[in-house]
Amino acid sequence: RYSRNDIIGEVTMNMGDYDIGNSLEIWGEITKNKVPREDLQEVLVSLSYLPSAERLTVVMLKARNLFLPQCKENMDPFVKVYLVVNGKRVKKKKTGSKKGSCNPVWNEALTFSLSANNLANAAVEVNLLKHFISYTN
Numbered sequence: 001r002y003s004r005n006d007i008i009g010e011v012t013m014n015m016g017d018y019d020i021g022n023s024l025e026i027w028g029e030i031t032k033n034k035v036p037r038e039d040l041q042e043v044l045v046s047l048s049y050l051p052s053a054e055r056l057t058v059v060m061l062k063a064r065n066l067f068l069p070q071c072k073e074n075m076d077p078f079v080k081v082y083l084v085v086n087g088k089r090v091k092k093k094k095t096g097s098k099k100g101s102c103n104p105v106w107n108e109a110l111t112f113s114l115s116a117n118n119l120a121n122a123a124v125e126v127n128l129l130k131h132f133i134s135y136t137n
Contacts, residue, residue: 016120041065043079045126049119056083056114058124060095062105066128076131077104083112084123097131 046059060079076097083091091112098104114122 054115056112058110060106064103066102080127082125085118086121
């Protein structure tokens, strides 16, 4: 079960500015959140890189307040994650869809092979999508 946390501020970091192959501590200036809580759509993602295996793991944990106020029971959200190297999409993986949920919990790990040489030129693109159930005659 997940607790409901409200964002009071955020810090944005460009991972290309850091040597993440070594243990490091990063400090940043916190900016206040200006979006009202009820209008805020959130996705919780975990990233980790294992240098010895040259493996990047993206864990899609959960999301909340998706597609409100038009959220309906027939909406099935899922996530497509792209590994982008040198500005080009090189690999795509996706989560399963969560039936009829505006607050889905995936807890799915998506792994990508990524050499240490390409790490500084790599990015992760996360796309949140929705299936709609439709019927045709």
